[in-house]
Amino acid sequence: MGVETFILVSVIKIVIALAVLLTAVAYSVWLERKVVGHMQNRWGPTRVGPFGLLQPLADGLKFIFKEDLTPPHVYRPLYIAAPMLALIFALTSIAVVPVGNWVSVAGVHTPLQITDVNIGLLIILGVTSLGVYGVALAGWSSNNKYSLLGGLRASAQMVSYEIALGLSLVGVLIMAGSFSLRDIVDAQGGHFWGFIPRWNIFQGQIVAFFVYLMAAYAETNRVPFDLPEAETELVAGYHTEYSSMKFAMFFMAEYANMITVACLASLLFLGGWHGPLFGPPMLQAVLPLFWFGLRIFAFIFIYIWVRGTLPRFRYDQLMAFGWKFLLPLAMANLVVTALVVALRS
Amino acid sequence: MVPLSYYLVLSGILFACGVTGFLIKRNLITIFMSIELMLNGVNLSFVAFAAHWHALSGQVFVFFVMVVAAAESAVGLAIIIAVFRTRETLNVDQVNLLKL
Amino acid sequence: MLHLILFLAFGAVCVAGAVNLLVQRHPINSALSLVVVMGSLAVEYLLLGAEFVAAVQIIVYAGAIMVLFVFVIMLLNAGEEEYSNKSRVAHVVGIPGVLIGCVLIGWVLVERSHTEAVAVGALPGAPKDIGWLLFHDYLLPFEVTSILVLIAIMGAVVLAGRPEPVQQSKKES
Numbered sequence: 027m028g029v030e031t032f033i034l035v036s037v038i039k040i041v042i043a044l045a046v047l048l049t050a051v052a053y054s055v056w057l058e059r060k061v062v063g064h065m066q067n068r069w070g071p072t073r074v075g076p077f078g079l080l081q082p083l084a085d086g087l088k089f090i091f092k093e094d095l096t097p098p099h100v101y102r103p104l105y106i107a108a109p110m111l112a113l114i115f116a117l118t119s120i121a122v123v124p125v126g127n128w129v130s131v132a133g134v135h136t137p138l139q140i141t142d143v144n145i146g147l148l149i150i151l152g153v154t155s156l157g158v159y160g161v162a163l164a165g166w167s168s169n170n171k172y173s174l175l176g177g178l179r180a181s182a183q184m185v186s187y188e189i190a191l192g193l194s195l196v197g198v199l200i201m202a203g204s205f206s207l208r209d210i211v212d213a214q215g216g217h218f219w220g221f222i223p224r225w226n227i228f229q230g231q232i233v234a235f236f237v238y239l240m241a242a243y244a245e246t247n248r249v250p251f252d253l254p255e256a257e258t259e260l261v262a263g264y265h266t267e268y269s270s271m272k273f274a275m276f277f278m279a280e281y282a283n284m285i286t287v288a289c290l291a292s293l294l295f296l297g298g299w300h301g302p303l304f305g306p307p308m309l310q311a312v313l314p315l316f317w318f319g320l321r322i323f324a325f326i327f328i329y330i331w332v333r334g335t336l337p338r339f340r341y342d343q344l345m346a347f348g349w350k351f352l353l354p355l356a357m358a359n360l361v362v363t364a365l366v367v368a369l370r371s
Numbered sequence: 372m373v374p375l376s377y378y379l380v381l382s383g384i385l386f387a388c389g390v391t392g393f394l395i396k397r398n399l400i401t402i403f404m405s406i407e408l409m410l411n412g413v414n415l416s417f418v419a420f421a422a423h424w425h426a427l428s429g430q431v432f433v434f435f436v437m438v439v440a441a442a443e444s445a446v447g448l449a450i451i452i453a454v455f456r457t458r459e460t461l462n463v464d465q466v467n468l469l470k471l
Numbered sequence: 472m473l474h475l476i477l478f479l480a481f482g483a484v485c486v487a488g489a490v491n492l493l494v495q496r497h498p499i500n501s502a503l504s505l506v507v508v509m510g511s512l513a514v515e516y517l518l519l520g521a522e523f524v525a526a527v528q529i530i531v532y533a534g535a536i537m538v539l540f541v542f543v544i545m546l547l548n549a550g551e552e553e554y555s556n557k558s559r560v561a562h563v564v565g566i567p568g569v570l571i572g573c574v575l576i577g578w579v580l581v582e583r584s585h586t587e588a589v590a591v592g593a594l595p596g597a598p599k600d601i602g603w604l605l606f607h608d609y610l611l612p613f614e615v616t617s618i619l620v621l622i623a624i625m626g627a628v629v630l631a632g633r634p635e636p637v638q639q640s641k642k643e644s
Contacts, residue, residue, distance in 0.1 A: 104499070144597065148526035155534025159506070162538065166499070166545045178545065185538060205598060372588035373478045373518075376580040381482045381515070383580070385508070387573050388489035395562060398552045400498045400544055404505050407536070408489055411512055414528075422519040422593035430524050430596045431604045437531050438616045442623035444536050448543045449630035455547050462552075 031134060039140050043120050051281040052082035058330045065334040086274075094270035097168075104167035109268065109275035112160025116282035119153045122146040123289045124208045126299050126314040138315070139208065146207040147199070150290060151192055154245065158184045160279065161247075161254075165264035176263025179341055180247055180254035186348045187244035187251075193356035194237040197363035198226050198294045211298030225297035230366065233359045235295045237352050239328075242287040244348060246280060249333040253341050284329060285322065292321035378419035385412030399451050399461045403444070410440045474591045478518060484511040496551045502540050509533040520592035523601050 056071065056078065063070025071078030096105065126138035143149060158181045165177010202210040216224045227235050244251040254263045265276045292298060301317030303310045339347065385408060392405030414433045421429020451461070458466055488508035492501045509532045516525040605613050 101499075104503075143522075145522050145526045148523070148530065148598075152526055152529035152534060155530050155538075158534070158538050159541070162541055162545065166541075174545065178542070181538065181542065185535065372590055373475055374581070374588045376584045377478065377482075378515075378519075378589065379580050379584075380577045381485060383576055384486055384573060385489055387569050388486075388493060391566065391569050392493050394565065395493070396552070398498055398549065400540065400547075400549055401492070401501050401552065404492060404498075404501055404540060407532075408492065408505060408508065411509060411532070414524075415512060415515060418516050418519050418521050418524060419589065421521070421596075422589050423587075425594055427594065427596060427600055427604055428608075430521050430594075431601055431609055433521075433524050434527065434601070434605070435609075435612055435616055437527060438620060441531060441536055442616075442620050444539060445623045445627045446630070448539060449627040452543065452547065452631045461547065461549050 035134055035136050036140065039136075040121075043140055044117065047117065047120050047282060047285065048278070050285055051278050052086070054281050054285065054326055055085070055277075056082050057326065058333070061327065061330045062334045065331075089270055089274040092270040094272070097267055099169045100267060101167040101169060104163045105267075106272070108160050108164035108167060109272040109279070110160075111163065112157065112279040113275045113282070115153050115157040115160065116279040116286065119150045119286040120289075122149050122207060123286070123293065124211065124298070125318050126311075129311050137208065142206060142208050145205045147195065147205045147210070147294075150286070151188075151195075154191070154283075154286075155185075155188060157279075157283065160276075161264050164268070164276070168264070168267040170267055173264050173266045176254045176266070180264055183247070183251065183254060183341075183344060183348070184245055186345060187241045187352070190237055190348060190352040190356050191241035191245060193353065193360060194234045194241060195294060196360050197231050197234045200360075200363050200367050201226065201229065201231070207293050211293055211300070214297045215300055223297055223300060225295065225300075227295045230363065231295060231359075233355065234363075235291070237356045237359065238291060238295065240352055241348075242291065243329070243332070244344070246283045246287060248280075248284065248329060250336040250338050251344055253338055253344060284326060288322045288325035288329070291325055292318060296321050375419060375423045379416060382412045382415040382419065385409075385415065397462050397464055399454065399463055399466075400448075402463065403447055403451070407440060407444065410436060474518065478515065481511040481514045481518075484508075485515070498544050498549045498552070499541065502537060502544060505540075506533050506537045509537065518591060519589065520594050521596040523596050523598045 059081070060070040060078065071081040074080045074084045096102065121140045122143055124137060124139035124142065128135060128137045130136075161184065162177050162181040165173045165175075165180070168174070168177075198210060199205065202213040204210065204213075214224050214226055222228055243249075247254055265273055268276065299314035299318040301313065301320075303313055305313075389405045389407075389409030389412060392408065393402055396402050396405065414436055417429045417433045417436070421427060454466060455461060460466070485508050488504040488511065491504040492508070495501045495504065509528060513525040513528040513533070516522075516528060
């Protein structure tokens with residue numbers, strides 16, 4: 027395929043991926059409000075459109091029309107840049123996430139992924155590490171005690187749990203032998219004993235999946251690890267001084283991080299897009315997308331379920347949990363996986 | 372095709388900026404960051420030579436330089452925090468109690 | 472051709488970030504321009520084919536070490552830098568001196584060195600090959616650096632921790 031075709035196809039894929047991701051972010055907010063509402067024995071949004079489905083649109087319009095004030099005492103360049111940084115790094119990880127097999131559309135043979143890099147997993151880890159800057163700089167530039175404390179706590183929490191997150195993924199890497207996300211998913215194809223799919227979670231990475239789940243909740247600052255943005259503790263933490271579109275950017279960044287983490291979990295532990303394929307070839311090309319979407323929906327539902335159910339950790343409990351429990355557990359999982367793989371070959 | 376000397380010139384410029392920052396800046400933390408800039412310049416040299424002579428050891432050595440830089444920045448920043456606690460200033464001209 | 476354009480573009484970003492680090496008065500601006508330098512250096516490494524080193528540069532250097540710098544700047548509430556008079560000579564003589572030195576060395580390197588050009592992705596640094604080297608030929612330095620990091624962690628915890636009040640421990644003994 028020539029250079030012009032490659033660039034055109036890449037641009038189309040980027041536009042589609044961003045549009046889908048931003049819509050998914052908006053509708054995961056809707057899903058959260060409905061599910062948490064039903065758990066608390068109330069309806070959630072019902073008035074705007076059927077089942078409240080147009081609520082995200084109404085919220086978006088509200089955010090655009092709200093007054094965007096910049097308090098006079100903030101450090102202005104970083105105050106304006108911090109939410110942009112948070113959103114940029116949250117949206118960048120989608121570039122290496124594969125959602126399906128290779129397809130042929132209008133004579134062009136292309137993978138359902140913006141780019142298949144040899145080190146895809148490392149890029150996602152790197153972008154997650156860079157996401158700490160948005161939070162830390164927002165907390166500091168707001169020139170406000172609560173924001174500074176919230177920003178410091180949030181960034182210390184994110185940096186601590188990044189280690190457990192990375193270590194829990196190394197077991198999967200040892201089994202797949204490659205950093206490329208497509209290779210990791212391809213290594214989970216097929217079944218054993220005829221009906222149990224060869225997903226990594228069934229191949230002994232259940233402990234790693236548990237560690238990944240906990241570390242992901244802490245990375246995205248979600249309950250039970252959401253002390254840095256708890257209203258009863260810190261006013262609103264690092265986004266106290268933000269209003270209108272900048273606050274909306276933080277909000278979107280948080281949900282986009284949730285979706286990225288869900289994508290990564292379904293690619294690495296739940297077999298990616300593998301699922302029963304049936305029907306005509308047109309349907310068979312689209313079904314992997316559906317199975318992938320189903321896994322992401324399940325993961326986000328678990329996220330929201332946990333949010334509706336558990337109380338939050340105190341900060342010292344949170345840090346002790348990350349360093350003294352999750353990190354040794356992830357290392358033990360790594361050692362056992364390496365032993366098993368070495369003895370088997 | 373980029374000549375190897377271009378990479379070396381870029382590495383030299385980064386190193387020179389690091390040395391300049393180390394000598395003219397007065398804030399302890401900025402001096403420390405200039406050291407990190409020097410280390411980054413050297414890393415670029417290593418990787419460029421590794422590519423030129425097809426020796427992967429250059430890239431492995433960059434790994435070690437990064438680990439040592441991480442260890443050194445952790446300890447150095449802890450020292451800076453301790454100095455700030457006792458001297459209440461980050462200006463390197465005012466940390467001069469041992470001067471005659 | 473594209474290789475040269477990309478190298479020059481990201482090289483210019485590197486140099487601009489490095490000069491910005493020197494010019495800015497507030498340490499937080501210097502820290503963020505250093506992050507920009509490290510990001511563009513990661514792209515330069517990718518141009519040379521060192522993909523693992525580029526990823527580690529982003530994860531470790533830009534994503535952990537510089538975050539530590541930003542934390543310390545935030546915690547100590549480091550304000551803008553004051554200029555002292557003692558470094559006037561350094562500015563007047565030193566900066567032009569450094570510039571002349573750079574130009575001289577650059578000219579010698581570019582004109583007189585008889586090295587050949589480096590292609591894009593000249594030496595693919597796949598993680599598997601680097602891992603092999605790390606655990607076979609360079610195992611001893613690897614283990615020694617891990618002990619070094621352990622010592623650094625312990626040192627940092629001791630140095631930055633709050634000192635115990637001396638009076639109470641004397642009263643108890």
